[in-house]
Amino acid sequence: HSFAFFHRLKSALPSIQMRACVVRGKVLRLIYSRIQPFHAAYSRFLGRNTVRSRFMSLRRSSTGSQRDGRGFQALPGSEVRKESLFARYRRILCxxxxxxxxxxxxxxxxxxxxxxxxxxxxxxVCATVCGIAFNLLQPKPLYAPAGWGVFFIMCHAYQISILARERRKISLLPDQEEVYEKAFMPFGFTPRQFLDIIETTGSRCGVFIEGEDIQSRGNPMDELHYVLKGNVAIINRHGDEISRVSPGKGAWLGEFYAPTLPKDYWEKAHPLPITFKCMSDTCRTMAVCRKQLYHTLDSNPRLSTAAARAEIDDLWGKMHNTMPQRRNQIYKGMLRMASVDGKIDPSELELLRIFRTRHGISQNLHDDIVAEMGFSVQDFNTPEFKPSDTSSESSPKP
Incomplete structure (x- = not known):
């Protein structure tokens, strides 16, 4: 019997515990309902409001209500705090x-x-400002991302100041403006960058007369000239004219920019292997210091990229201008070869005419070459023309 009694008691224990919890809850709610009015009056009398009641009273005071968070009328002498303008705007932005x-x-x-x-x-920069505002308006402000945003804005501001300086309007001299429009502007140089290059390299303008050497063979390669006016002949060590340089594409008398120079290049002397001679009545050039020009272009990636484009265009211009000159030199050599035996027979004249027609050598250029060799244009077209019949001073040397 005892075992059966304890077994029934054990099986009924959960229901007994549940009923005890229900009874305990009812008792506690009854006690709280009896004590709560006295506790509220006591707290109001002593002025010990809870944090929630204070927040609710401030919120209701900002909207014009004179009741606190629990609905009680505010005391006559109590202060009513209004929400500041900054707090209102921050609440709206949040x-x-x-x-x-x-x-x-x-x-x-x-x-x-x-x-x-x-x-x-x-x-x-504007987008970064929005990101900073979003991070600071969070319930718990994120100061680390906002600090990185400020750092990014400072970096952008520095680069913007450089770009604004490069785009600022400047005034150039007539020769400088001509050089900028022909040799710098088409390749991405800004006027400010061009002026910095001119000031750094110590540019100068020079005027040369016909037959005067602009740069002589054997002299140090300290300067780089750009042809503004006239024709300049490139003469090799044997005294022969290789080609001519005129204003426009390929007008630099040398390499404008060589990014593959060795590190010790500027520590050694480099004599000029050729001669640049003025072949017009007047030649005008602008000269810059090669070493300073190289260091200035190499110090800035944007300048290096623009200088590489300018060098490619200059080389292409030199090749394009060399081809017609090369044909003229070949034609001149053919004339000398034909007159080596002291006469030019009709078959040789026919071959010269075919070459002249095929390669587009004009009659005026042909007459100039014949006159340069000392021949008479009228006598040249006669059959069995003999150069020896002309004066010995004007006869060509084999």
Whole structure:
């Protein structure tokens, strides 16, 4: 019997515990309902409001109500604190912080589609400001991302100042303006960059008369000239004219920029292997210091890229100008070869005419070459023309 009694007691124990919990809850709620009015009156009398009641009273006071968080009428002598303007704006921005980050992302999207670097950096700065505002308007402000945003803005501001300086309007001399438009502007140099190059390299303008050497063979290669006016002949060590340089493409008398120079290049002397001679009545050039020009271009990646484009264009211009001159030299050599035996027979004249027609050598250029060799243009076209019939002073040397 005892075992059966304890077994029934054990099986009924959970229901007994549940009923005890229910009874205990009812007793506690009854006690709290009896004590709560006295506790509220006592707290109001002593002025010991809880944090929640104070917050609710301030919130209701800002909207004009004179009741605290529990609905009791505020005392006549109590202060009613109003929400400040800064707090009001911050509360409004916090409630709409998602729109701020969306606006910043729209600015980033606009920035990455810009081809102008100044506009790209400007839109990026505005987007970073939106990101900083979003991080600081969080319930718990994120100061680390906001600090990185300030650092990024400072970097962009420095680069923007450089771009703004490069785009500032400047005044150039007539010769400098001509050089800039022909040799710098088409390849991406800004006027400010060009002026910095001119000031750093100590440029100067020179005027030369016909037959005067602009740079002589054996002299140090300290300067680089750009032809502004006239024709300049390139003469090798044997005294033969290789080609001619005229204003336009290929007008640099030498290499404008060589990015593959060895590190010790400027520590050694480099004599000029050829001669540049003025072949017009007047030749005008602008000269710059080669060493300073190289260091200035190599110090800035944007200048290096633009200088590489300028060098490629200059080399292409030299090759393009050399081909017609090379044909003229070949034709001149053929004339000398034909007159080596003291006469030019009709078959040789026919071959010269075919070569002249095929390679586009004009009649005026042909007459100039014949006159340069000392022949008479009228006698040259006669059959069995003999150069020896002309004066010995004008006869060509084999």
């Amino acid at each position: 409630a709409n912080s998602n729109y701020i980050i969306h606006f910043g992302n729209a600015l980033i999207l606009l920035a990455i589609n810009q081809t102008d670097m100044l506009y790209l950096r400007g839109f990026t």
